[in-house]
Structures are given as structure tokens and as C-alpha cells.
Amino acid sequence: MQFVLDGKTITATPGQTILKAAEAAGVYIPRLCAYKDLIPHGSCRVCSVRVNGRIQAACVQTVSSGAIVEHDTEELREFRRDVIDLLFVEGNHYCMFCEKSGLCELQALAYRFGITAPKYPLLNPKRDIDMSHPDVYLDHNRCILCGRCVRVSQDLDHKNVFQFVNRGLEKRLQVNGEALAATDLRVTDEVVASCPVGALMKKRVGYAVPVGDRPFDAQPIGADIESGKGGVA
Amino acid sequence: MSAKPRIATVSLAGCFGCHMAILDIDERILRLADLVEFDRSPINDYKTFTGRCAVGLVEGGCCNEENVHVLEDFRRHCDVLISLGDCAINGGVPAMRNHVPLRECLEEAYLKSPGVYNPGGVIPNDPEIPLLLHRVYPCHEVVKIDYYIPGCPPPADAIWSAIVALLEGRPVELAYAGLKYD
Ligand code: SF4
Ligand code: SF4
Ligand code: FES
Numbered sequence: 008m009q010f011v012l013d014g015k016t017i018t019a020t021p022g023q024t025i026l027k028a029a030e031a032a033g034v035y036i037p038r039l040c041a042y043k044d045l046i047p048h049g050s051c052r053v054c055s056v057r058v059n060g061r062i063q064a065a066c067v068q069t070v071s072s073g074a075i076v077e078h079d080t081e082e083l084r085e086f087r088r089d090v091i092d093l094l095f096v097e098g099n100h101y102c103m104f105c106e107k108s109g110l111c112e113l114q115a116l117a118y119r120f121g122i123t124a125p126k127y128p129l130l131n132p133k134r135d136i137d138m139s140h141p142d143v144y145l146d147h148n149r150c151i152l153c154g155r156c157v158r159v160s161q162d163l164d165h166k167n168v169f170q171f172v173n174r175g176l177e178k179r180l181q182v183n184g185e186a187l188a189a190t191d192l193r194v195t196d197e198v199v200a201s202c203p204v205g206a207l208m209k210k211r212v213g214y215a216v217p218v219g220d221r222p223f224d225a226q227p228i229g230a231d232i233e234s235g236k237g238g239v240a
Numbered sequence: 241m242s243a244k245p246r247i248a249t250v251s252l253a254g255c256f257g258c259h260m261a262i263l264d265i266d267e268r269i270l271r272l273a274d275l276v277e278f279d280r281s282p283i284n285d286y287k288t289f290t291g292r293c294a295v296g297l298v299e300g301g302c303c304n305e306e307n308v309h310v311l312e313d314f315r316r317h318c319d320v321l322i323s324l325g326d327c328a329i330n331g332g333v334p335a336m337r338n339h340v341p342l343r344e345c346l347e348e349a350y351l352k353s354p355g356v357y358n359p360g361g362v363i364p365n366d367p368e369i370p371l372l373l374h375r376v377y378p379c380h381e382v383v384k385i386d387y388y389i390p391g392c393p394p395p396a397d398a399i400w401s402a403i404v405a406l407l408e409g410r411p412v413e414l415a416y417a418g419l420k421y422d
Contacts, residue, residue: 096325102421103326103333103392109422118419123330123388124380131331131375218422227416 010074025065025076026054034228036078037087037116039094040153042201045162050154051094052088052117062086084120091116092126097176099148106213107205109221113151114204115228138235140187141193142210150180150206159201160192168192168226180206181193245294245407248318249281252307253334253376257393258325259283262297264396272400275407280317289317295406296320297399298385302332302377306370315383317349320406324399326392326421328379333392335376335419342374387412391420 008016012029019028024047041049049064057077057224058067065078077083094113130199134147152171157180162169168190172181183188193196199209218224251259259282263269279293280286297329302308315321327330338347350356350363379385389398389412398418405412 014368084256099339100330101333101336114421118416121414121419121421123390123414124323124376124385128331128381129335129338129378131335133339224417224420 008070008072010070010072010076012076013079019070021070023070024073025056025063025068025070028070029078030064031074031236033233034078035232036065037110037119037204037229038066039116039151041119041154042159042203045155045158048154048158051090051151053090054084055083055090057083087116088120088122089126091120091122094151095122096125096127096129097132098151099131101148105149105205106148106208108217109218109224111205112203112228115223118223118231119227137146137182137187139189140192142211143187143191143192143199144208144210145182145187146206146208147179148203148206151204152178152180153203155190155201155203156198156207159198160196164196164198166191166196166198168196168198178189197209244277246279246291247276247281247295247297247403248279248289248293248312248314249283249297250299251282252298252300252311252328252379253303254325254327254332256282256296256299258299258328260393261325261393261396265400266396268400272389272403274405274422283322289313291317293318294320295322297322297324297401298328298379299324300374301329301331301334301379302382304370308373308382311382312354320386321379321383322387322389322402322412323379323385324389325394326390329388329390330378331376335378342372346372370385389414389418392422394418395420396413 008018008021010035017028017032026036026038026041036054036056036089038054041047041054047066049067052066055062056073060067091113102114108114120166137145138148156169157171160166168183170181171178173179182190192210249259268347279291280289296314298311298314298321302311323329327334331338346363350358351361387401387402395418398414402412
């Protein structure tokens with residue numbers, strides 16, 4: 008089956024998502040909530056593309072034969088930049104002392120989009136840090152509510168450690184117990200590695216790779232897909 | 241007054257790390273001294289402007305009323321104003337107090353924290369001390385900023401290439417390796 012992506016004809020298999028089909032053709036569509044091996048749920052909208060004129064999430068939208076897909080347009084780049092900007096100002100992102108710097112997908116997207124300053128006023132919300140667990144911590148300041156941990160814990164670890172509570176600006180991540188230490192989370196669970204930012208982190212391994220030598224210090228996120236070496240999601 | 245373009249720099253609510261990063265351009269500082277004249281700056285210790293400046297580099301955000309006055313003075317005197325570093329751009333480490341009410345911050349610093357000796361229980365309030373703002377603001381929430389060079393501190397090469405671009409009349413563009421938040 009074939010469809011057109013930014014004027015280029017791309018061959019895809021039926022049922023494949025636009026994101027995966029583009030990726031197989033060496034085109035990186037930015038994404039955040041999508042994660043390898045997970046059923047996508049299309050919540051962050053960073054992967055938005057226009058399909059036959061309508062905006063769709065490329066990670067959930069499957070390819071249809073002959074579809075006209077626009078991806079790398081100024082309109083969509085600006086839309087994605089805005090989503091990334093909002094994620095920064097809605098949380099407390101102190102990249103200068105964050106262990107995830109250089110490995111963080113949110114930061115890497117901001118680098119890729121050339122974001123030098125927040126476009127919207129900083130909200131500086133008051134958020135907590137859960138340090139109760141012996142091997143893992145959860146810093147809500149950096150949580151972008153992507154839902155990866157919710158899904159990875161359920162679908163891959165077959166536990167149910169994380170869930171969302173409340174709505175809108177009140178929405179936040181809740182753990183299945185008084186605090187992380189009271190859940191059945193183990194440091195070896197897949198979920199610990201799945202967080203795109205520095206919210207869910209292993210203790211005592213920070214800065215094992217020095218800042219400056221980390222993957223996104225060297226090359227932009229998505230460069231592996233664009234060079235044909237395959238990506239993370 | 242010399243015909244060279246003038247540069248001003250200042251550290252507001254910052255730690256002087258960004259000024260260290262300016263010095264980190266190494267021997268290029270000599271070329272810079274050939275290219276420009278330093279106006280108000282901790283580098284020459286001028287406390288006031290002596291004339292119109294082509295470029296103003298601002299380190300640090302605004303945490304008190306004096307920072308706001310100085311920043312407004314920079315905006316008045318500089319053709320191009322650059323927010324240099326994360327504190328100027330998003331408040332940086334000083335903005336960590338933005339999650340805590342100001343009164344609580346002052347009590348923690350002057351009354352409650354370990355090692356404090358303050359038998360009178362007085363929080364400093366001398367009129368000489370600039371009043372703290374209720375929160376720390378990034379510079380662009382106070383005046384118009386033309387360019388941003390993020391980083392804590394920004395890479396020296398990014399600072400150098402930005403200054404050279406402006407002196408040559410080109411817009412500031414950061415290479416991938418020059419765009420850093422850490
Ligand atoms: S999680 Fe990412 S964006 Fe947030 S502070 Fe850490 S490095 Fe920066
Ligand atoms: S903790 Fe991490 S994975 Fe979970 S919702 Fe927050 S940002 Fe996403
Ligand atoms: S909505 Fe597609 S990656 Fe998040």
C-alpha cells in the first residue's frame with residue numbers, strides 16, 4: 008500500500024501507523040508519549056500531522072492507501088513547538104541540575120526545534136518528590152503526564168503501579184499505595200527506564216555518563232531514524 | 241568617545257557563572273577588546289552607562305526591585321539585549337523559591353535554618369537592601385529581549401559566535417552544540 012508523505016511516495020503495510028511507516032522510510036516524526044512495544048494512545052500530540060487536510064496523531068493513525076500526509080510544514084513545526092513549550096512551563100524543569108539532561112526526550116525535542124526560551128509565562132507549580140522507595144524516585148516537578156509509565160507498568164510489567172488522577176491543570180500521577188515504597192515496583196521493572204524525562208529515575212546512578220557526553224549532546228533526537236538506524240518508538 | 245561599538249554586561253540574580261563563561265572565550269578576549277569598547281560592566285567595574293551600546297548581555301533574572309531598574313536601564317541603553325544563561329531565561333536556580341511563599345523563604349533563611357544565630361529574630365529590612373519581589377522573573381517577562389543564549393552557563397563558543405554575528409550585522413544563530421540547557 009502506498010501513501011504520500013510531504014510529496015514523497017512511501018510504501019507501507021496495512022495496519023501500520025503513519026509514524027512507523029514514516030520511520031521505516033527514514034523520516035522522523037517527533038513524538039513523546041509513544042514508546043517501543045506499547046500500544047500508542049495519542050495523548051501528547053507532538054506527532055501531529057495533516058492527513059488529507061485533517062490534523063491527526065501519527066502514532067495512532069493507521070495508513071490508508073493514497074492518503075496525502077503533511078508532516079514537515081511550518082504550521083506543524085510551530086504546533087509541535089508550542090506543545091513542547093507548554094510542557095516546559097507547566098512543570099518545573101531545572102535542566103541545569105537534572106540527572107536526565109542529555110538523555111531527556113523533552114529537552115532533546117526542544118534542542119531539535121531550536122527553542123532558546125520559554126514562549127509562555129512559567130507557572131512554577133508546587134509539586135512533590137517521592138523519595139520513599141529504596142531504589143527509585145518520582146519527581147513530579149518533571150513529570151509531563153505522558154502516561155508511558157501507566158501503560159508500561161500495566162502492559163509490560165503486568166503491575167498497576169501508576170495511574171492518573173484529576174483533570175486539566177490538576178491532573179497528576181498517582182501511585183498505587185501511600186507512596187512508591189508501598190507499591191510492588193521493583194528497580195528491575197521495565198517502567199523505570201520508560202520515562203522520557205527525569206521524573207521516574209533510578210537512585211545512585213546519576214551522572215554515570217558525564218553531561219556533555221550524553222546521546223542528545225552529540226546529535227539531535229531522531230537522527231538515528233534519519234540515518235536509517237532505527238529509533239526508540 | 242571611541243568609534244568602536246560598545247558592549248555592556250551585568251549580573252542580576254545570577255551567580256556570575258555566565259560572566260565566567262564570557263571569560264572562557266580564552267585568548268579571543270583580546271580580539272574582543274580590539275573589536276569593542278566595554279561600557280557598564282563588572283569587567284571594567286563601570287557602574288553606570290557612558291553612552292549608547294550596541295549589545296547588552298544580561299546574566300540572571302529579576303529577584304528584587306533593583307534588578308528590575310537595572311534591567312530597564314539596560315533596555316534603554318542597548319540596541320540589542322541578550323538574555324545570557326538559564327537564570328536570565330527562566331529564572332534558573334534562584335527561581336526554585338517561586339514554589340514557596342516569600343515569607344516562608346525569609347523565615348527559613350534568617351530564622352529557622354540550622355546554624356542561624358539571630359537572637360533578635362529580625363528579618364533584615366534596612367532600606368538600603370533592595371526589596372525582594374514575590375517571585376523571580378525571567379528577563380523577558382520584564383523587558384523585551386532580542387536574543388537568548390541558554391545554558392548553565394552557556395558554552396563560551398556560543399557566546400563568542402553570537403557577539404561576532406551581531407558585530408557583523410548578522411542575526412544570532414546557535415549551532416546544535418551551542419544550544420544547551422545544562
Ligand atoms: S526532565 Fe528533561 S526537561 Fe525536565 S529538567 Fe530534566 S532534562 Fe530538563
Ligand atoms: S513519570 Fe515519566 S513516564 Fe510517567 S507520566 Fe510522568 S513523565 Fe510520563
Ligand atoms: S500523540 Fe503521538 S507520540 Fe504522543
